[in-house]
Amino acid sequence: MSETARNRLMLVIAIIMAAIYLFPLYWMYITALKSGSEMFATPPSFWPASPQWSTYTYVWESRNMGLYLWNSLVIAIGAVVIITVLGVGCAYVLARYRNIWVDIGLFLILMLQVLPASLMITPIFVGFSQIGMLNYPRLAVIIAIAAKSMPFFVVLVRATFMAVPMELEEAALVDGNSRVGAFFNIVLPLARNGILVSAILIFMQAFGEFVYSKSMIQAAELQPASVGLNSFMGPNTNEWNNIMAYATMYVTPILAIFVLLQRRIVSGLTSGALK
Amino acid sequence: MRRILSSVRDGRGFDIVLVAFPLGFLFLMAGLPLIYNVVMSFQEVDMFSLGTFSRPWVGFKNYVDLFAQPETLPILYNTAIFVVGSIAGQFLIGFGLALFFWVNFPGASWLRGLFLVSWVMPGLVVGAIWNWILSGDFGVLNFILKDSGIISGNIFWRSDPHYSLYAVIIANIWLGTSFNMILLSVGLSGIPGDLYEAAELDGATAWQRFWTITLPMMRSTIGAIIALGLIFTLQQFDLFAAITSGGPNNSSNVTQYWAWDLSFRQYDFAKGATISVIMIVFVMFASVVYVRSTRHEVRG
Numbered sequence: 001m002s003e004t005a006r007n008r009l010m011l012v013i014a015i016i017m018a019a020i021y022l023f024p025l026y027w028m029y030i031t032a033l034k035s036g037s038e039m040f041a042t043p044p045s046f047w048p049a050s051p052q053w054s055t056y057t058y059v060w061e062s063r064n065m066g067l068y069l070w071n072s073l074v075i076a077i078g079a080v081v082i083i084t085v086l087g088v089g090c091a092y093v094l095a096r097y098r099n100i101w102v103d104i105g106l107f108l109i110l111m112l113q114v115l116p117a118s119l120m121i122t123p124i125f126v127g128f129s130q131i132g133m134l135n136y137p138r139l140a141v142i143i144a145i146a147a148k149s150m151p152f153f154v155v156l157v158r159a160t161f162m163a164v165p166m167e168l169e170e171a172a173l174v175d176g177n178s179r180v181g182a183f184f185n186i187v188l189p190l191a192r193n194g195i196l197v198s199a200i201l202i203f204m205q206a207f208g209e210f211v212y213s214k215s216m217i218q219a220a221e222l223q224p225a226s227v228g229l230n231s232f233m234g235p236n237t238n239e240w241n242n243i244m245a246y247a248t249m250y251v252t253p254i255l256a257i258f259v260l261l262q263r264r265i266v267s268g269l270t271s272g273a274l275k
Numbered sequence: 276m277r278r279i280l281s282s283v284r285d286g287r288g289f290d291i292v293l294v295a296f297p298l299g300f301l302f303l304m305a306g307l308p309l310i311y312n313v314v315m316s317f318q319e320v321d322m323f324s325l326g327t328f329s330r331p332w333v334g335f336k337n338y339v340d341l342f343a344q345p346e347t348l349p350i351l352y353n354t355a356i357f358v359v360g361s362i363a364g365q366f367l368i369g370f371g372l373a374l375f376f377w378v379n380f381p382g383a384s385w386l387r388g389l390f391l392v393s394w395v396m397p398g399l400v401v402g403a404i405w406n407w408i409l410s411g412d413f414g415v416l417n418f419i420l421k422d423s424g425i426i427s428g429n430i431f432w433r434s435d436p437h438y439s440l441y442a443v444i445i446a447n448i449w450l451g452t453s454f455n456m457i458l459l460s461v462g463l464s465g466i467p468g469d470l471y472e473a474a475e476l477d478g479a480t481a482w483q484r485f486w487t488i489t490l491p492m493m494r495s496t497i498g499a500i501i502a503l504g505l506i507f508t509l510q511q512f513d514l515f516a517a518i519t520s521g522g523p524n525n526s527s528n529v530t531q532y533w534a535w536d537l538s539f540r541q542y543d544f545a546k547g548a549t550i551s552v553i554m555i556v557f558v559m560f561a562s563v564v565y566v567r568s569t570r571h572e573v574r575g
Contacts, residue, residue, distance in 0.1 A: 014375070040412075115558065229400065247404065258392060
């Protein structure tokens with residue numbers, strides 16, 4: 001078998017495997033377009049007979065999705081801003097030095113990274129209610145997410161800073177830059193891409209966050225889309241086409257960002273998670 | 276004062292400022308809750324004492340009560356099944372896919388990256404999709420299984436106590452496989468190619484090469500991935516909330532969901548904190564394994 005024929009065969013198998021793996025996603029998009037009776041047909045149809053595009057407008061208006069997505073956006077952006085402002089400097093220092101204190105700091109950060117949110121929410125909720133933070137529920141969620149996700153961000157961005165040659169910074173110092181100047185003019189621009197990719201990963205996580213929002217935000221008009229989806233899915237629901245339309249409008253922006261920046265996200269992720 | 280300022284601008288002080296704020300923030304928002312959690316597990320906490328710090332101390336009563344409850348052992352057992360089942364599924368399928376994509380062909384890395392969409396999606400959405408796929412009468416999984424002759428009657432994945440836990444495990448395997456595969460691919464590409472050439476010259480079969488070169492060379496990667504899998508699996512909450520809510524009758528309940536349920540559904544914050552303490556000890560143990568297996572890489 002020639003090289004090209006083999007490559008073609010491999011590619012076909014790979015596409016089939018990807019299609020099987022991504023079938024749940026396809027099923028979400030297809031179900032959202034089905035009518036109420038087609039959805040419950042046996043055997044199920046794998047292509048909608050008459051696509052019901054109006055489901056989207058109906059769900060958007062009846063579930064008040066604009067508000068839910070806006071809250072998700074506020075929470076995600078708030079968390080990303082706090083994490084980026086605090087985390088970049090921390091990652092830089094942890095990348096620049098090699099000594100026992102850096103090892104201890106890294107170890108503590110890795111430890112904090114693993115604490116499950118559903119277990120940490122009990123003390124956070126009680127503590128926040130005691131200091132009155134629950135009167136600002138979205139801010140409380142933003143801070144809780146920031147504390148939860150910052151370690152992951154620091155680990156990823158630290159890997160980026162490790163790739164910036166220290167000689168460049170030293171040269172800038174010799175040329176008369178201060179430490180602050182060298183950091184902002186030389187090091188930060190060189191690490192920009194890595195920081196951006198890590199921030200996007202954090203954004204996608206925070207955009208889908210559920211435990212903290214569900215526990216701390218009682219007012220429906222402040223809840224993010226994940227909580228909205230949860231309350232949409234009652235125990236015995238049968239409006240699956242509407243729920244899938246909701247899910248579609250919720251994830252499609254995230255999927256679009258991911259597919260566009262896929263190569264960078266994957267390489268940023270792999271450089272940080274294992275190294 | 277001027278010396279401090281100039282040190283912040285141009286010396287050691289700069290590093291200290293950069294690192295002090297984030298670590299202080301993390302201590303306030305992650306370290307203190309951790310300590311508070313332990314404190315609460317030794318106190319009596321109810322709706323009325325929620326607002327005050329001076330609550331009655333009860334010693335180990337919460338722990339004793341917890342293990343006296345009839346559902347505790349089944350839930351711990353469920354957690355073990357969930358963890359082992361999820362990690363085994365994610366790892367084996369992920370490793371298979373990583374080996375396949377290791378053969379370099381045009382488009383391989385792009386297609387491989389596409390798998391990761393399952394991991395970047397919000398957990399609630401993944402749960403909603405699988406909830407629908409796994410539904411009993413109209414679920415597409417039951418249809419496919421019946422059509423291919425594997426089962427004869429519909430399986431009620433979410434409402435049958437024998438299957439409900441496996442419904443969540445299936446969804447969790449789907450969610451985590453791609454992440455396993457990506458990390459395993461990184462490990463595979465780190466194995467030097469001349470090892471295989473030498474083995475091939477010596478007449479080793481593909482099977483022998485896999486067992487004597489690939490697996491031993493991947494040992495530290497595999498250790499790190501299994502520890503990471505344990506950490507992620509114990510963090511999994513959204514799928515339970517979206518698919519079974521721990522039911523029916525606790526048959527799919529696991530500790531991380533139960534702790535939340537006790538605190539926020541039954542308002543028994545002390546019990547919730549008690550389970551949290553027990554599980555956090557577990558998770559920390561896993562993370563020590565993870566840190567140790569990546570230590571030489573952490574040092575760069």
